[in-house]
Amino acid sequence: MVTNIHHVGIAVKNLAAAYRFWRDTLGLPLVREAEVAEQGVRAALLAAGESEIELLEPLTPESPVGRFLGKRGEGLHHVCFKTADVGGDLAALRAKGVALLDTAPRRGLAGRIGFLHPTACHGVLVELATPDAGPPHAESPVRFKRLVIGSPSPGETAKTYQDLFGLPEVEVNNGGPRTMLGWIGGATLMMVPAREVRGMEGMVALSMVAPDLPPLQARLEKVKASMLVGASELTVEPQSSHGVHLHISRYHFP
Ligand code: CO
Numbered sequence: 001m002v003t004n005i006h007h008v009g010i011a012v013k014n015l016a017a018a019y020r021f022w023r024d025t026l027g028l029p030l031v032r033e034a035e036v037a038e039q040g041v042r043a044a045l046l047a048a049g050e051s052e053i054e055l056l057e058p059l060t061p062e063s064p065v066g067r068f069l070g071k072r073g074e075g076l077h078h079v080c081f082k083t084a085d086v087g088g089d090l091a092a093l094r095a096k097g098v099a100l101l102d103t104a105p106r107r108g109l110a111g112r113i114g115f116l117h118p119t120a121c122h123g124v125l126v127e128l129a130t131p132d133a134g135p136p137h138a139e140s141p142v143r144f145k146r147l148v149i150g151s152p153s154p155g156e157t158a159k160t161y162q163d164l165f166g167l168p169e170v171e172v173n174n175g176g177p178r179t180m181l182g183w184i185g186g187a188t189l190m191m192v193p194a195r196e197v198r199g200m201e202g203m204v205a206l207s208m209v210a211p212d213l214p215p216l217q218a219r220l221e222k223v224k225a226s227m228l229v230g231a232s233e234l235t236v237e238p239q240s241s242h243g244v245h246l247h248i249s250r251y252h253f254p
Contacts, residue, residue: 001089001166002081005187006110006129007045007052008147008206011065011077012242015042015057021241022046022053025219026208029138034109041065043109048208049143051187054080054109055242075243076203079147079189080110080127081165089128090114098164105130120164122157123202124149141216145252146180146188146207148245150200154179154191161189185252205245213250 012018015033022028028046035042040063041056056077058066068077083089086105094103099117106113111131118125151157158179161167167181170188177196182188197204210216217234220227225240233249 002083002128004082004183005051005144005147005189006080006082006127006131007054008076008144008203009054009056009078009080009127010075010242010244011056011058011068011072012074013057013069015044015055018055018057018242019044020223021225022055025223025225026216027141027219028053029140031137032109035059036109038106039064039108045109047137047140049140049145050137051144052110052137053144073243075238076147076206078115078125078127079203080113080129083128083130086112086114086128086130093120093164116164121160122151141212142208142210142248144187144206145209145249146182146190147203148190148192148197148205148207150194150197150202150204151191152194152201154193158189158191205247207247207249209250209252210248211250213248216248 023030023046028048031045031047031052033044040059042059044055046053056065058069060066061070090100090103090105094100099120101117102114108129110129113127113129116126149157154177158181161181170180170182170184177193179191180188194201217229220236226237228235232251233247236246238245
């Protein structure tokens with residue numbers, strides 16, 4: 001069963017341009033970069049606290065990520081959960097009749113990985129990964145906090161993630177419209193009604209935490225990022241963050 005969000009994958013047109021924002025402006029340290037020919041991408045993992053951000057540049061327009069870019073443009077592409085036994089989990093999902101793209105693990109940038117079919121999770125592409133043992137992450141000034149998923153019925157969507165991956169519920173939902181799954185003080189998934197997010201379904205936004213917000217804000221202003229600034233939070237608009245609605249706050253809660 002899964003123990004964390006390992007990373008969130010973002011489809012980008014050009015890795016060098018994406019580095020300028022995600023590595024150089026946000027300050028996320030590079031973990032590793034490689035060409036994954038089998039997936040048709042050049043990909044990079046960047047540390048973001050306990051989780052990572054994966055940038056995916058397609059090698060050709062016909063590759064899956066190339067087709068995604070052609071259809072939807074840059075933006076959130078998949079979410080990857082960390083598990084101690086990706087092979088066992090894929091076998092268990094297969095036995096339950098869950099639609100899979102990979103029935104057995106293969107090598108990916110994050111370690112031994114496998115993808116579910118997007119129909120298994122209401123249109124969200126989910127990857128499972130068992131990372132190789134390695135040194136702990138470099139400190140990151142901005143940390144992963146939450147992935148927001150829009151759904152016509154958030155409760156049902158959350159139940160799918162609970163059933164398939166054993167994700168714990170963080171906040172007890174007393175019939176409210178939102179459901180939060182994940183780990184208290186760590187990474188979470190928040191299911192929100194699609195009507196609250198301009199009717200969008202699937203992955204709609206990323207929330208991160210930056211305890212020291214002013215230097216980050218200064219770096220964002222220097223590159224003229226389009227953003228809305230509040231007292232203890234800022235929101236970077238998708239045109240400045242490779243198609244990602246990015247919310248960054250000083251505090252982990254709420
Ligand atoms: Co991935």
